[in-house]
Amino acid sequence: MALNRCTDLAGDAAAVSPLHRDAMPHVTILSSYIALLCLGKSDFEAITGFREDPYFGEVLGLDRVPSEGILRQRMDAHAAAYQGVVEAAAIEFLRRSDAQITALENGLVPLDCDVTPFDNSQSKKEGVSRTDKGEDGYAPIAAYLGREGYCVGLELRPGSQHCQNGTPEFLQRVIGRARQLSTAPLLLRLDSGTDAIENIVLVEALNDCDESRAPVHHLIK
Structure with missing residues (x-):
């Protein structure tokens, strides 16, 4: 019900690419x-137990449940397009469900x-490399909004990627999403790894380009 009532997932997914008449819809x-993720299962093969x-x-509301092969094949083939659809649906869900976003005092x-560096030692997964914690793993970056901590951005990164690499682009995306969800002024909080002039310039530029919007303040350790 949450997917159907609070997102446009079905329509947005259908626009990803045309399919054969008998093919399973993208949605x-x-x-x-x-649904697998909600059940704590991330492996494609987990779908077999629910077919x-x-x-x-x-x-x-499905006529058919995909097999492991179809699930894996479709996710691999349309990963980039699916990512955009899911990210848009996540923000739309928070907006249309009237999620409470609480400000600080x-x-x-x-x-x-x-x-947040992950420990994926003894793994041969693509992108696993040495993190700044001295372990082999990934180093994903995440963004959380409000005192509730709603996730408005999550990007998987190789463990060896410096935390500032790609961060200005990430910040621009998540600030845009945050502004869709709240008209209150924002306080962007970063740690010392992203204490870079590029991030400050980005925030100031976003404020200057639309002065009618509530400003984005920043606090960098």
Whole structure:
């Protein structure tokens, strides 16, 4: 119900690419994988256990549940396009569900961005490399809005990628999303790894280009 009522996932997914008449719709692929994630299962092969489960398909409104092969193949083939659709749906969900976004006592809504190194030692997954913690893994960057901590951005990165590399572009995206969800002034909070003039210039430029909007303040350790 959340996907159907609070997002345009079905329509946006259909626009990803044309499909053969008998092919599973893109929204079937995305809905099935979202359901797996909600159940704490991230492997494609986990879908096999739900193909004969009538409840799984019924609550998602699916005529058919994809096989592991179809799920994997479609996700690989349309990963970039699917990412945009899912990110848009996540923001639309928060907006249309009237999610409460609480400001700090000073009236500013916090927007926290940080890199969190993962330990994926003994793994041969693509992108696993040495992090600044001295372990092999990934170093994803995430952005959380409000005192509730709603995730408005998440980007998987190789472990060896410096935290500032690509961060201005990431900040521009997440600040835009945050402004879709709150009209209050924002407080962007970063740690010392992203203490770079490029980030400050970006914030000031965003404020200058649209002075009618509530400003974005910044606090960098």
